[in-house]
Amino acid sequence: MKSSEVKFQNHFKLDVPFKDIIIFESELEKYGIQYYYEENEPFISDGVKYFLLDSDREKIDQLLLRNDLIASTETIHVSDYREERKIQKLYLKTLLIAVLIILIVSIIVSL
Template sequence: MEKESVKIKFEEHFKLFVLLKDKIAFESEFLENGVDFYFEEKQPNITCGIRYFLRDVDRPKIDKIVIENGIIASTETIPSYDYGDQQKVQKIYAITACVVVVIILIVFAMVELFKEEHWLQ
């Protein structure tokens, strides 16, 4: 059975966008479950995800695969966001800000100690 069939584009189908990080898991699950799919390899912009063309009759299988594997997918009208990645970035920013504040406090404390020691001599 050919898995990447352009014929899907000419049947009743829908488009699903999958983030690049989920591409391998997405395609391997489809191959294991016998779901035909087609995607255009030469897409100008994949930041919104890779566009897959999928048969309408396979929608229940596809929904199950996406949900069970935690794959971030969206349609053309609803953009996909990986909130987990955004939380990781926000956590890094928060840790960096805390480290900078601690360093500034240490520098101020050292300056104050130096002033006190300098006046004592």
């Protein structure tokens, strides 16, 4: 339940990546957890900043674990290593293809 009152009570902030917003919000609604959010500028952040009540902290921790969601606080930024791994694999494939092309061209030129 979206409520601006959350900002004026004891709360904490949680940054949720854009790719996880739908699941996160549906779980918050499912368990009746009050929240408020501010959309960050797309070029500044990768997600949405949620204001959540301190009293719901344990429920939210369980919600994140159950749904395998990545979220971070303002002080501790958490990276989604699964996404970084995909980028590293793409980089290695590109590097391998470039090396193979250079080898093939050098063999053709030397003939």
